[in-house]
Amino acid sequence: MMTGEQYKASLNDGRATYFEGRRIDDLMAHPIFAKSIDDVAADYDRFYKPGPGAVSDYMTVPGSVDELRRKVELHHEVDLLTHVTYASIMTLLTAADRVKEARPQAVDAINRFVRHVQDNDLRITECITDAKGDRARKPGQQDDPDAYLHVVERRSDGVVIRGAKLHISCASTSHELMVIPTKAMHEGEEDYAIACAVPANAPGVKIVNTSPAPRNRDARDYPISSNHIVPEGFVIFDNVFVPNDRIFLDGETAYAAVFAHSLGLWERLGGLASLANGADMLVGFAQLIAEANGLEKVGHIKEKISEMIINATLIRACLEAAIAHSEVTSEGAAFPNELFTNAGKYHGAANYSLMVRHLHDIGGGSILTVPSMSDLDNPDTGNLLRKYLGTKQSVDGRYRARLFHAIRDLTADTYGGYKAVSTIQAGGGLYAQRIVTRNHYDMKRAKGLALHAARLHEDDGALSSAAE
DSSP states (O other): OOOHHHHHHHTOSOOEEEETTEEOSOGGGSHHHHHHHHHHHHHHHHHOOOSTTOOOGGGSOOOSHHHHHHHHHHHTTSOHHHHHHHHHHHHHHHHHHHHTTTOHHHHHHHHHHHHHHHHHTOOEEEEOOBOOSSTTSOGGGOSSGGGSOEEEEEETTEEEEEEEEEEEETGGGOSEEEEOOSSOOOTTOGGGOEEEEEETTOTTEEEEEEOOOOSOSOTTTSTTGGGOOOOEEEEEEEEEEEEGGGEEEESOGGGHHHHHHHHHHHHHHHHHHHHHHHHHHHHHHHHHHHHHHTOTTOHHHHHHHHHHHHHHHHHHHHHHHHHHTOEEOTTSOEEOOHHHHHHHHHHHHHTHHHHHHHHHHHHOTHHHHOOOHHHHHOTTTHHHHHHHHOOBTTBOHHHHHHHHHHHHHHHTSHHHHHHHHHHHHTTSOHHHHHHHHHHHSOHHHHHHHHHHHTTGGGSOSTTGGGGO
C-alpha cells in the first residue's frame, strides 16, 4: 500500500493536465490541485496498512448488508476520489457478474485489473459521458464520428481509441481511467462498444480541468467550498493505444449497456447517501437561520422547515431500504437494491431545488449581500456591522454573518450552482432513474392488487392477461 506522500509522488508521471489555459506540470504547486491532492493523501494515510499483500479497507468488496452499510457510512468521511475508486471497482465487478456466462474473457480481464488496482493501491476515476455531438443522432450517425469515443484501429495486441469523456471528477489526480460506453449500442455501432482501463499518463490522454473552488483566499467567506475542491476534467483520448489485457468489452454491442447500468447503480447509491446527509444539513441551516432571524416560531417558517424535514426523512428511508434489501451474489458480493436506490436518488434530486428555495425564503436577501468577514474585522466598520447584523442579545452579528456566508456558499454561489447541477446529473439525469425504477418496480403485483380490489380477479379467462 502507498502512504500519502508516496501517492503525491506517484502523480509526477508526465500526465498532460491543463487548467485555465496552461499545462500544469507540478500539481502540488498549484493551489486548486494541491488541496484536492492533500485530501486524497490524508485518506491514503488513514487506510494505510504495512506489509505485503495489504489491501485498503475501503477497496474491498462488501460481503453482507452490514459491510455494505459501513461502506456507505464511510462515503461521508472519505475524499471523492477514494469513493469513486470504490464505486469503479464495484461497477466492474457488477458488470462481470452480469456478463459472466456470455463473455467469460471480460470477467478474467476485470478481475485481473481489480487485483492490479488493489495490490498497487491505485485510484480510479470513471469516464462515461461522451461529447455526444447532435443528441438527436445515434453514435454512428454523427457528422464527426469522434463525438462518441470509439475504436479507430484494431491490432493483434490491442486497440486504438479516440474521443472525449466529459464531467470526469478527479481525472487529473487519479492513476487509472475506467472507460465505458455511455449508453446501449446497436448493430453497426461495434466500434463504440468499448470498455477498457487507461493510465492517466498514457500517451494521447489530455485532461483539461475546471473547478468551482473559490478564488478568494479567505475561507471564512467560503466555509464549505474551500473544503470541497475537486477538479472536473474534460478528458480527451487522442489516438490512445489500449493493450488487450486492459480491454473489458470490444464490439459486443449487446453488453454495452451493462457497464453503464452497473455504474449507475453504484453512482446513484453514493449520490443517495450524499443527498441524505445533504438534506439534513439544509434542514439544519434552515432552523439555525430562522432562529438567528427570530422567526423560528412563525407559522409559515415552521411549515417550510417541516416540509424540508419530511423530504429529508424520505430520502434517508430510501437509503436505508436500498441497503436493507441488498442481495448477495454467489461470489459473495453485496449489491444494493436497484428499486430503492433509483427511486431515492430521483426523489432527492428532483426535490433539491425545493429544499433550497425554502432555505432561501427563510434566510432572506442577506444570503447574497452580507459583507465579507474581512469587513467585520476592519476597525472602521466591524463594530457597526456587528451591531446591525445582530438581531437580539443572544445572536451576535458575526455569528449571523457566518451563517449567511455558509448558506450562500453552499447554495447560491459558484459551488452552489455546481451543487445544483451535479445533484441532478450525477449518476445520470432524472430520466435514467425513472427508467430503472420502472423496470424494477413490481407492476404485476400492483395490477393484481387493483384487479382484486375491483373484483375482476373473479372473471376467469377473459381478463387473465391483464395481470401479466
